[in-house]
Amino acid sequence: MGKVNITIDGIDMKVPEDYSVLEAAREVGVDIPTLCYLKDINEIGACRMCLVEIKQARGLQASCVYPVSEGLDIITNSESIRKARKATLELILSNHDRSCLTCNRNNSCELQALSDRLNVRELRYEGEKTLYPLDLKSHSIVRDNNKCILCRRCISMCKNIQTVSVIDTTERGFYSNISSPFDLSLNDVPCISCGQCINVCPVNALREKDDTELVWDAINDKSKHVVVQTAPATRVAIGEEFGLPIGTRCTKNMVGALRRIGFDKVFDTDTGADLTIMEEGTELLHRLNNGGKLPMITSCSPGWVTFCEYNFPEFLDNLSTCKSPMQMFGAVLKTYYAKKTNINPADIIVVAVMPCIAKKAESKRPEMSVNGLADVDHVITTRELAKMIKEAGIDFHTISSDHYDDPMGDASGAGVIFGATGGVMEAAIRTVYEIVTKKPLDNLDIISVRGIKGIKEANVQIGDFTLKAAVASGTGNARKLLEMVKSGEKDYHFIEIMACPGGCVNGGGQPIQSSAVRSKYDLREERAKAIYAEDVKLSVRKSHENKLVQKLYKEFLGEPGGHKSHELLHTHYIDREKYPISQ
Amino acid sequence: MSKNCQCGEDKVCQLDNVIKEHKNIAGALIPVLHEAQKIFGYLPMSVQKQISKGLNISLAEIYGVVTFYSEFSTEPKGEYQINVCLGTACYVKGANDILEQFKKQLKIDVGQTTSDNKFSINACRCVGACGLAPVVTINEEVYGKLVADDVKGILEKYQV
The missing domain is CATH 3.40.30.10 (Glutaredoxin)
Incomplete structure (x- = not known):
């Protein structure tokens, strides 16, 4: 990469020639304010907050989209720059619902932080306001355009990264707004509820449906036995809500806090993940040995499953029939656990803490139930749990508990790594290898499927058979991969797909980090490191060696893939039409 | 009407032909929308869906363009x-x-x-x-x- 000489506020520097002025400035510690900018995802110069003076150009320029070139002379702080930035911000604020005190993003809002930083203490423009109804119809997402500042990060995420494309800018001028075609609710368009739009929203225009009150109500209902299960990725991210560094492992604090909140039992979804591996591994071997439909594709990620139903119905038979770990575990809690503890399943409320908002919608699917009882009653996100912990007055930093509750507590490291892209594949290989070869796997770390690359491939030698595997995360990458499979360019036995880039660690229910933080750290990488660290410290790292899972099959389920398993742990999918006209 | 399309609905066939003519041209959307409005008089969801499928452009993007230009209408136009x-x-x-x-x-x-x-x-x-x-x-x-x-x-x- 060639370098160019530029001057920023009188400081001479040499920077790579593909830098923008904004990136160059940040390297010398000049923190130009931004609002719409999101590194690699939304670099469109729309909000005009990052304006600078460039000697070689007329007028003020948006530094986030201005490429550096030899001899560029840049001023980032002058009277006219400060005035322009402030006026622009005041104009944005003049048409913003400024109910900050009661806002879901109070204290985590980039607009609020910017107003403080630019020292806006009064608004000179009090003009007309656009008023939009709230979109409350989806089980997962709430859209509030009264908070929207038209930064278009959500569109970039939905359209370019995820290729879901259900929102865009509509109307024009003062009436411009972000919405779905024909102003349909997000519930009525092919939205997959991945929630990536929420994670990039600088304000509160997009948020998850808040289900915390339902959970409090359940806890307060003494006639109910309320159990909670926590997904792998929650434990490596929840600390961020309490100011801890990204990638801090907080399993003990989280378990302790959940117990203090008042759940009757605190269980681990990782056990459900181990169960998934037993079922999915068995299904894979069955497909391989009996000429079944290949490649088999994982079905743990409800965002991905919905994406497949809308966009690739021709692959529905390739989807594993396994329910997700959360649903499997819920089904087991309402049957096996109910029987074992002699509690009426109708009196058990299963709450799931997930890094995901698509899980909210998944739990409401009618097929996700047994004997008329939903497998999982309420799903809350990592963010929502953090709110409950704060509301309950629990000191997250000091509370601690050594382990999940018996009898459904202990999971394997294979269950933990479900939280990162490639984890399901790695966990499946650990088990399938040993089942097939009947020999222990020497190295449990299958590095080729780890890492944040969007599409990964691995050939795994299992005895004299070479398993051709692929892993994709982010539905945009899934689309690319499936198009290659469709055209015959690629050919695999087993594919893992997660809807969110980087997998569940970067799920739509995880703590939101600002654009500034995301410029410095790769959340996917930092949180995944913690996931793999968690795996290594566990004594059991293979799903089939999980004692509880072994007992479950012996006492209750019989064989993996057997009759009872099919009744409780497997499901089916629906070919969904996009935008049915009957709407 | 059309040699390829046999759906029996004249207007849908006409639009299909327009889409085929424009399919691989960059910036095809606006000309196709103009033609579609000429054929149907307006641009209801069914028409936008047909264009979305034909040009492989999301309905959200098409609807964004349709609502941006006052020339386009999603409501039937009067006599x-x-x-x-x-x-x-x-x-x-x-x-x-x-x-x-x-x-x-x-x-x-x-x-x-x-x-x-x-x-x-x-x-x-x-x-x-x-x-x-x-x-x-x-x-x-x-x-x-x-x-x-x-x-x-x-x-x-x-x-x-």
């Missing part, structure tokens, strides 16, 4: 297009009162069409007849120097 000029000259001469009167008489808003499909009201920019301000055009007919009380009489001419 008589009432264009009320809101350009500067007409505006200061009271065009807003004229517009309000049309809305009141026809009980529809700007961009809408009466239930008998007879009239649509559009607010438009300068039509280049500032000397006659305030100006209204109904299809090819031009009405100038209007006052609100004229509106009822003008509409009556078209009610027969």
Whole structure:
């Protein structure tokens, strides 16, 4: 990469020639304010907050989209720059619902932080306001355009990264707004509820449906036995809500806090993940040995499953029939656990803490139930749990508990790594290898499927058979991969797909980090490191060696893939039409 | 109608042919939308869906373009297009009162069409007849120097 000489506020520097002025400035510690900018995802110069003076150009320029070139002379702080930035911000604020005190993003809002930083203490423009109804119809997402500042990060995420494309800018001028075609609710368009739009929203225009009150109500209902299960990725991210560094492992604090909140039992979804591996591994071997439909594709990620139903119905038979770990575990809690503890399943409320908002919608699917009882009653996100912990007055930093509750507590490291892209594949290989070869796997770390690359491939030698595997995360990458499979360019036995880039660690229910933080750290990488660290410290790292899972099959389920398993742990999918006209 | 399309619906076939002609051309969307509006008179969801599928562009993006340009309409257009000029000259001469009167008489808003499909009201920019301000055009007919009380009489001419 060639370098160019530029001057920023009188400081001479040499920077790579593909830098923008904004990136160059940040390297010398000049923190130009931004609002719409999101590194690699939304670099469109729309909000005009990052304006600078460039000697070689007329007028003020948006530094986030201005490429550096030899001899560029840049001023980032002058009277006219400060005035322009402030006026622009005041104009944005003049048409913003400024109910900050009661806002879901109070204290985590980039607009609020910017107003403080630019020292806006009064608004000179009090003009007309656009008023939009709230979109409350989806089980997962709430859209509030009264908070929207038209930064278009959500569109970039939905359209370019995820290729879901259900929102865009509509109307024009003062009436411009972000919405779905024909102003349909997000519930009525092919939205997959991945929630990536929420994670990039600088304000509160997009948020998850808040289900915390339902959970409090359940806890307060003494006639109910309320159990909670926590997904792998929650434990490596929840600390961020309490100011801890990204990638801090907080399993003990989280378990302790959940117990203090008042759940009757605190269980681990990782056990459900181990169960998934037993079922999915068995299904894979069955497909391989009996000429079944290949490649088999994982079905743990409800965002991905919905994406497949809308966009690739021709692959529905390739989807594993396994329910997700959360649903499997819920089904087991309402049957096996109910029987074992002699509690009426109708009196058990299963709450799931997930890094995901698509899980909210998944739990409401009618097929996700047994004997008329939903497998999982309420799903809350990592963010929502953090709110409950704060509301309950629990000191997250000091509370601690050594382990999940018996009898459904202990999971394997294979269950933990479900939280990162490639984890399901790695966990499946650990088990399938040993089942097939009947020999222990020497190295449990299958590095080729780890890492944040969007599409990964691995050939795994299992005895004299070479398993051709692929892993994709982010539905945009899934689309690319499936198009290659469709055209015959690629050919695999087993594919893992997660809807969110980087997998569940970067799920739509995880703590939101600002654009500034995301410029410095790769959340996917930092949180995944913690996931793999968690795996290594566990004594059991293979799903089939999980004692509880072994007992479950012996006492209750019989064989993996057997009759009872099919009744409780497997499901089916629906070919969904996009935008049915009957709407 | 078409050699390839056999759906039996003339307009759908026509649009299909338009899409085929434009398919691999960059920037095809706006010309296709123009043609579609010519064929159907407006751009309902079914038409936008057909274009979305044909050009492989998301419905969200198409709807964004359709709502951006006032030329495109998602509502059926009436037999008589009432264009009320809101350009500067007409505006200061009271065009807003004229517009309000049309809305009141026809009980529809700007961009809408009466239930008998007879009239649509559009607010438009300068039509280049500032000397006659305030100006209204109904299809090819031009009405100038209007006052609100004229509106009822003008509409009556078209009610027969």
